[in-house]
Amino acid sequence: MQATTFKRRTFLKSSSGLLLASALPIFGREAFAQDANVIVGTWGGDYQNLLQKIVNPLAGAPIVFDTGNAVARATKIRAETKSRRGSMDVALLQDVDMYDLSLVDPFESVSVANTPNFANTYEQFRTPYSIPHIFSAMVLVYNKEKIPTPPDSFAAATDPKYRGRVGFSDILHVANTLFVGLANSGNMSTFKAGMDMLANIKKNDPKVFPSNEAVAAALKSGEIWMTCMWKARALQWQDAGLPLGFVVPKEGAVAVTFEGAVPKNSRNKPGAWKFLNAMMDPKGQVEFAKAMGYAPTVRNADLPADVKARVSFSDSEIKRVLPYDSKSLVSEKTQVLEYWNKFFKAGA
Numbered sequence: 001m002q003a004t005t006f007k008r009r010t011f012l013k014s015s016s017g018l019l020l021a022s023a024l025p026i027f028g029r030e031a032f033a034q035d036a037n038v039i040v041g042t043w044g045g046d047y048q049n050l051l052q053k054i055v056n057p058l059a060g061a062p063i064v065f066d067t068g069n070a071v072a073r074a075t076k077i078r079a080e081t082k083s084r085r086g087s088m089d090v091a092l093l094q095d096v097d098m099y100d101l102s103l104v105d106p107f108e109s110v111s112v113a114n115t116p117n118f119a120n121t122y123e124q125f126r127t128p129y130s131i132p133h134i135f136s137a138m139v140l141v142y143n144k145e146k147i148p149t150p151p152d153s154f155a156a157a158t159d160p161k162y163r164g165r166v167g168f169s170d171i172l173h174v175a176n177t178l179f180v181g182l183a184n185s186g187n188m189s190t191f192k193a194g195m196d197m198l199a200n201i202k203k204n205d206p207k208v209f210p211s212n213e214a215v216a217a218a219l220k221s222g223e224i225w226m227t228c229m230w231k232a233r234a235l236q237w238q239d240a241g242l243p244l245g246f247v248v249p250k251e252g253a254v255a256v257t258f259e260g261a262v263p264k265n266s267r268n269k270p271g272a273w274k275f276l277n278a279m280m281d282p283k284g285q286v287e288f289a290k291a292m293g294y295a296p297t298v299r300n301a302d303l304p305a306d307v308k309a310r311v312s313f314s315d316s317e318i319k320r321v322l323p324y325d326s327k328s329l330v331s332e333k334t335q336v337l338e339y340w341n342k343f344f345k346a347g348a
Contacts, residue, residue, distance in 0.1 A: 038271040041066040041073045041088040054287045058278035061271040070097050081106045086265035089272040095257040099326035102129045107261040114273045117280035120298040130259040133279045134294035136232040137321045138179045138254040139246045146225040152250045154183040157201045167207040167224035169215045173340040175254050179228045182251040189325040191336040198344045208348040235293030252320040
């Protein structure tokens with residue numbers, strides 16, 4: 001399902017918008033100043049579909065999705081920082097991108113007062129400017145029929161027997177670069193080792209696909225046999241019948257948290273806070289774990305035993321799941337994007 005993106009004024013002219021507008025007087029004059037709908041900037045695909053199916057009903061407000069990639073969304077927020085009225089009420093981004101934006105102070109402060117469910121989140125996922133929604137880690141994903149012995153390192157991507165059979169998702173260029181760098185004695189504080197490793201992988205004719213869904217299609221068709229992807233995605237693809245396995249490489253895996261924030265120039269802050277609070281609702285978190293394979297960020301999500309076994313990591317694996325050093329990485333993000341687009345992706 002594709003997102004529907006349109007202007008607030010157009011939305012209010014729709015039948016549901018008119019119903020909401022007619023109901024506003026019971027909330028007093030302040031309600032008239034608020035836009036009835038909540039504009040949520042997000043990725044498309046499965047994630048957006050589940051936001052609409054799971055979070056939207058819990059939020060209790062009409063949602064309009066502003067769909068696009070993370071770079072475009074971050075650029076828009078940055079450009080609108082000085083504007084009185086922004087184009088988004090909720091911005092959804094990966095942790096490292098959210099940190100990058102936080103340096104220009106575009107977001108409202110998060111607290112238990114505006115999002116009560118924030119009290120139930122794990123401390124390691126909290127920031128002053130965003131709420132944690134779901135988390136997982138990037139792992140090595142491979143076709144078990146084509147690669148019967150699981151690789152223990154993404155260095156396998158340079159093996160000539162996998163020429164043309166390794167693929168990447170374009171929208172994950174930051175995590176991809178860090179992940180492959182771990183197989184090149186890298187760490188989570190710099191992209192240098194990753195860019196050097198990508199240069200080696202480039203010699204083996206890798207493929208770059210525009211989305212995670214396109215990577216899944218390439219795995220299904222046999223066009224590629226290996227990729228790096230969030231464990232949660234690999235679980236979804238397994239459930240869809242793809243003959244896939246995944247491993248946390250010996251050098252480590254890249255942790256990821258997907259977060260939400262409210263821009264200071266949001267037009268509907270009450271609705272935005274309700275949406276973020278709904279994202280941390282324990283029932284919704286359980287449904288995301290079941291549907292997408294991402295682990296909850298709240299303590300009170302009561303996962304069924306079988307789901308918990310699927311989405312969590314073993315003690316030995318969790319020791320190899322490494323967090324971003326966002327403060328160190330932020331200065332290199334422009335460089336790695338340019339490298340990815342002009343050198344690695346070119347011709348792939």
